Amino acid sequence: MGLLSIIRKIKKKEKEMRILMVGLDNSGKTTIVLRINGEDTSVISPTLGFNIRTINYQKYTLNIWDVGGQKTIRSYWRNYFEETDGLVWVVDSSDIRRLDDCKMELNNLLKEERLSGASLLVLANKQDIQGALKPAEIAKVLNLDAMDKTRHWKIVGCSAYTGEGLVDGFDWLVQDIASRIYVLD
Amino acid sequence: MDDEEDLSNPKKISNEDSISQKHSAMIERLTNLHQSRLQQQEISRKSDSNLSPSFESTKSFLDRFSSLKQAIETELDRCRNISDRESKSILIKSDLEKISLSISNLEKLVAENSYFLPNYEVRSSLKTISDLKEKLELVNSELLPKKKFAFKSKSSKTKEQNNVVVVNENVIKENDVDSNVKVRDSPGFRDKEGVVLIKHFGDLEEGEFTLENLNSCEIRLIGRLRAIFVHKLKNCRVFVGPIMGSVLIEQVEDCLFMLASHQIRIHHAKKTDFYLRVRSRPIIEDSNGVRFAPYLLVYDGIESDLKECSLYEDTGNWGNVDDFRWLRAVQSPNWSILPEGERSGTVYISKSETSSENS
Ligand SMILES: Nc1nc2c(ncn2[C@@H]2O[C@H](COP(=O)(O)OP(=O)(O)OP(=O)(O)O)[C@@H](O)[C@H]2O)c(=O)[nH]1
Ligand SMILES: [Mg+2]
Numbered sequence: 001m002g003l004l005s006i007i008r009k010i011k012k013k014e015k016e017m018r019i020l021m022v023g024l025d026n027s028g029k030t031t032i033v034l035r036i037n038g039e040d041t042s043v044i045s046p047t048l049g050f051n052i053r054t055i056n057y058q059k060y061t062l063n064i065w066d067v068g069g070q071k072t073i074r075s076y077w078r079n080y081f082e083e084t085d086g087l088v089w090v091v092d093s094s095d096i097r098r099l100d101d102c103k104m105e106l107n108n109l110l111k112e113e114r115l116s117g118a119s120l121l122v123l124a125n126k127q128d129i130q131g132a133l134k135p136a137e138i139a140k141v142l143n144l145d146a147m148d149k150t151r152h153w154k155i156v157g158c159s160a161y162t163g164e165g166l167v168d169g170f171d172w173l174v175q176d177i178a179s180r181i182y183v184l185d
Numbered sequence: 186m187d188d189e190e191d192l193s194n195p196k197k198i199s200n201e202d203s204i205s206q207k208h209s210a211m212i213e214r215l216t217n218l219h220q221s222r223l224q225q226q227e228i229s230r231k232s233d234s235n236l237s238p239s240f241e242s243t244k245s246f247l248d249r250f251s252s253l254k255q256a257i258e259t260e261l262d263r264c265r266n267i268s269d270r271e272s273k274s275i276l277i278k279s280d281l282e283k284i285s286l287s288i289s290n291l292e293k294l295v296a297e298n299s300y301f302l303p304n305y306e307v308r309s310s311l312k313t314i315s316d317l318k319e320k321l322e323l324v325n326s327e328l329l330p331k332k333k334f335a336f337k338s339k340s341s342k343t344k345e346q347n348n349v350v351v352v353n354e355n356v357i358k359e360n361d362v363d364s365n366v367k368v369r370d371s372p373g374f375r376d377k378e379g380v381v382l383i384k385h386f387g388d389l390e391e392g393e394f395t396l397e398n399l400n401s402c403e404i405r406l407i408g409r410l411r412a413i414f415v416h417k418l419k420n421c422r423v424f425v426g427p428i429m430g431s432v433l434i435e436q437v438e439d440c441l442f443m444l445a446s447h448q449i450r451i452h453h454a455k456k457t458d459f460y461l462r463v464r465s466r467p468i469i470e471d472s473n474g475v476r477f478a479p480y481l482l483v484y485d486g487i488e489s490d491l492k493e494c495s496l497y498e499d500t501g502n503w504g505n506v507d508d509f510r511w512l513r514a515v516q517s518p519n520w521s522i523l524p525e526g527e528r529s530g531t532v533y534i535s536k537s538e539t540s541s542e543n544s
Contacts (some may be wrong), residue, residue, distance in 0.1 A: 008346040026450055042495065045465035046450055048507065049307040052296045065296075071452070072470055072509040076311055079292065079318065094393050094432070096371055097416060123412050129393050129411060 011125035017177050018083050020118075022109065023090035024102050025069035028125040031160040032090060033066045036170065041121070041160070043123045046070060050080070060174055074105065081114040085177045086121065088169075091142075093124045093132035103142050110147065119176040121169050130161040152176050189285040243306060246298045250310060253291050257317055260284050263325055277328050281321065288317050304507055306512050371395050371414070377402055381541040386410055386426070391505045396423065405534050409490045415442075424482055424534055427462075427494035443532060445496045451475065458523055462496055469520055470509045476523040479503050481531045 016058050021029045025046060036043045052078035055062045065080050067073070089106055092098075106122075109115060122144065124135040135157040139145070147153060154172050158165030264280050295302075295310045302310075373395030374382045379402065386392050386408030395414045396404060404423045407411070412430040415423070418437040428446035438455040445462035454472040461467060462480035469475060479499060491497045504522055511517035 018419075026431055026448070043464050044448070046448060046468045046507075047310055048304050048509070049299045050296060051299070069511050070468070070470055071306075076315065079311070079315060080460060082289075082538070094412065095414065096369075097414065098396070131369075131393055152405070 003118055004050060013079045015059060017061060017085045017174065017181075019062055019064045019086040019088060019173070020080050020084045020115075021064060021088040021090060022077055023069050023088075023123075024092065024095070024098060024105065025071070027090040027092040027102075028093065028160045029066050029069065029088075029090045032123065032125065032158070032166065033064055035160050035163060036064075036166055049073070049076075057170065057174055060178065062170075062174070077109070077111070078114075081112055084115055084118045085181065086116040086173045087115055088121045088123060088173065091138055093128050093134075093138055094126050094129040096131075096133065097135075099138075099141050099143050106142060110151070113160045116150075117180075119180070120151060121168055121173045122146075122153065122155040123165070124155060124157045125160060127157045127164065129163050152180070218477075227312070243302055246302060247306065250291070250294065250313075251288065254313060254317065257284055257291065258320075260287070261317075261320055264328065265324055267328075280326075281325055283319055287319065288314060289316070303514070305511075373397060373414075374399060374402075374404060381405075381538075383407070383538055383540045385536070391477070392429070396421075398430050405538075407484055407534065407536060409494055424532060426482070426484070426487060427491045427496045429494050441529070443480060443496070445480050445482070445491065447494075447496075459503075460529065462491075462499055463502050464496065464500055466502055466505045466507050467507055468507045473519040477503055477506055477520065477521045478523040478528045481529060483531055484534045485536050516539075 001132075004036045021033060023029055026062075030047050030051060031041050031046050033051065033053050034044065037055055042104070045068065047070075050065055050067040053062075053064045053066070055064060067077055068082055087109070091102055095102075112119075122138070122142070124133070124138040126132050127134075133141070133165070139155045144153065144155060154176075156165050156169035158169055160166070189342060205351045218249040219359065252335045260280065261284060262279050264284070267277060291313050295307065295314065299307045317371055374384075375395070375397045376399075378400040381403045382399075383405045384394070384407070386406065387392075388409075391410035392409060393413070394406060394410060395416070396418060397414075397416045399418050399421050401420045402418075402422075404421060404425075406423075406425040408426050410428045412424065413425065413432050414429060415432070416436060418440050419436075420439045424443045426445070428444065430446070431448035431450065431452050432444055432446045433452075434442070434454060435452045436454075437457050438459045440454075441460070442457065443460040445463045448466040449459075449461060449463050451459070451467065455470065456473050456474040458476045459467070460478045460480050460482070467477070480503070488497070506517075506520050508517035508519050511519065
């Protein structure tokens with residue numbers, strides 16, 4: 001039995017899910033995680049390394065890894081791919097100029113063999129901003145429809161400020177992961 | 186922690202199943218430990234800020250980190266030097282798995298402590314981990330050239346993967362041409378030279394703004410804003426009222442900025458002075474010759490705008506700049522504090538002036 005299957009077995013017992021949150025810098029990853037966890041969001045610095053939060057969500061334990069998105073540290077993202085059940089790609093829907101960068105980085109990520117089994121939730125964040133692109137527009141720009149047919153994915157508009165959409169997004173993610181991993185119970 | 190005993194003194198175990206059991210017990214212990222630590226931290230942590238609780242010690246982290254790192258390196262060397270063919274196939278595989286676990290473990294240690302560690306320690310620890318993973322991968326490919334070994338950091342591996350990638354790229358490119366998505370521009374000042382550009386912001390509804398491709402301009406954004414994006418400015422002077430959210434600045438040269446904001450990210454800036462009030466630490470990346478000073482902007486009603494944006498008090502963070510490209514403890518050569526004698530005086534801007542050109 002390989003290491004991964006052992007880990008999977010333990011996870012299954014503990015109903016634990018490992019979620020990796022990535023996206024360009026300034027997209028709102030840390031704000032989203034803190035908001036979900038009910039923490040203070042009034043002073044957040046750009047993330048230099050990463051933050052981990054363990055959150056009980058429904059009957060599951062989510063280990064959420066929020067990794068900084070500054071260019072310098074994007075090369076570290078791959079240190080966190082292993083054993084990832086859910087990938088959350090956060091987009092600043094008001095940062096129209098950098099959508100190309102955003103698309104390129106997401107495409108790179110989706111090529112990763114180690115992430116091939118992970119469910120993908122795209123969060124079109126900052127919907128509270130008037131000029132923000134709608135989730136359907138973001139999906140078009142990122143060309144999500146062209147994604148590998150075997151990938152489970154969904155895009156949800158949200159705002160870490162108002163909290164809108166976050167629960168919808170995570171509900172979908174957790175259910176999707178659960179239906180893949182815990183089919184038997 | 187006594188969990189490492191298992192990792193650094195591997196016993197000879199002959200069949201894979203009992204190794205598996207040991208592993209699974211160990212992972213469970215580690216997970217539990219990890220969990221309870223996290224809870225502990227949750228209790229002791231007040232915010233995401235860099236205030237270090239006094240009971241946490243960088244030194245004890247570093248001692249622990251380097252001894253774990255040593256242990257892993259010793260193990261890696263040991264695996265490399267096993268010469269007996271027979272044991273290679275069975276023992277080494279499990280040994281490498283153990284090493285891989287120790288590395289993940291080390292990673293967790295950094296993660297758990299990263300909130301009180303100095304930034305450069307976090308980054309150099311991350312680098313060390315990355316290097317260890319690469320080394321492990323190397324040893325793995327040296328020792329088990331044919332065996333498929335499903336685990337940790339395949340990072341720079343096989344060519345086969347790359348072939349698949351190329352196919353994907355083609356598909357995506359074709360579709361690009363098909364859909365050719367056009368998106369609207371956000372509000373902003375763009376493509377101007379040698380003019381004064383002024384905009385007043387009333388409520389936060391419309392408070393997101395872009396400054397792009399401006400040369401030798403003076404820009405004044407008065408009132409409260411939510412966020413601004415700045416891209417490609419040369420020889421400009423930029424004065425902005427309080428910003429509730431974040432500022433993203435890319436590719437600016439020979440400019441002066443006065444900004445008050447919750448977050449500021451500066452990329453590819455050259456020879457530019459920043460007068461800031463900022464709630465979190467400003468960060469720079471790929472920049473040089475950038476200097477920092479406190480915010481000195483005044484217009485009618487700025488006090489209440491600052492208050493409403495929670496920017497009334499100066500946190501002093503204008504000078505706590507993090508250079509993401511600079512991994513060492515000594516001061517980054519890319520930025521400095523603007524000497525008091527060279528600073529601008531307080532800048533008053535009038536609310537009644539308008540742009541020198543209709544935009
Ligand atoms: N208007 C608005 N601003 C948001 C929202 N979410 C986050 N922000 C702001 O966006 C900025 C960036 O947020 P962070 O959470 O630090 O972004 P991040 O993705 O963690 O950035 P890195 O750590 O650098 O990768 C902050 O100023 C947040 O206040 C949102 O939903 N609406
Ligand atoms: Mg962050």
